[in-house]
Amino acid sequence: MEVPNVKDFQWKRLAPLPSRRVYCSLLETGGQVYAIGGCDDNGVPVDCFEVYxxxxxxxxxxxxxxxxxxxxxxxxxxxxxxxIGGVGTSQLPLKVVEMYNIDEGKWKKRSMLREAAMGISVTAKGEWGQG
Structure with a gap:
């Protein structure tokens, strides 16, 4: 993994991601970067979840x-x-929504999507989830 240095426009090499994969999603929150899911070398979705x-x-x-x-x-x-959503091991889009509580280190299932979806984007708005 690499990030650009905006001052001199040089790339800086970071510690490598422990689980080799493609199509994972990255999220920054609380000054940490989370790598979520993805596919292994054979194109099979994985359950990997790591924080940088x-x-x-x-x-x-x-x-x-x-x-x-x-x-x-x-x-x-x-x-x-x-x-939210994604493609599962069956190679079909999913309705699954899961929530990870950072403080507890636990996953919880949430209400499913009405329709299966993959390759979508979401954003949070307002003060939701501050408590």
Missing amino acids: SPEADQWTDLRPLPTARAGVAVTALGKRIMV
């Missing part, structure tokens, strides 16, 4: 996704991470 600490330049494995998937939409709601 810029201060330590280190990735840490977290509790795996309850549902292995790739191409998910993600957003932060306070200290919660919402993971």
Whole structure:
């Protein structure tokens, strides 16, 4: 993984992501970067979930996704991470919505989407999830 240095426009190499994959989703919240899901070298969706600490330049494995998937939409709601839709191991879009509580380190199922979706984007608006 690399990031650009905006002062001199040079790339800086960061610690490598522990789980090799494509089509994962990245989310920054609370100064940490989360890598969520994706596909392995064979194109099979995985349940990998890791967090990167810029201060330590280190990735840490977290509790795996309850549902292995790739191409998910993600957003932060306070200290919660919402993971929405994506493509599952059947290679079909999913209706699944799951929420990770950062403080508790636990996943919780949420209400399903009305229709299966993959490759979508979401954003959080307002003060939702601050408590």
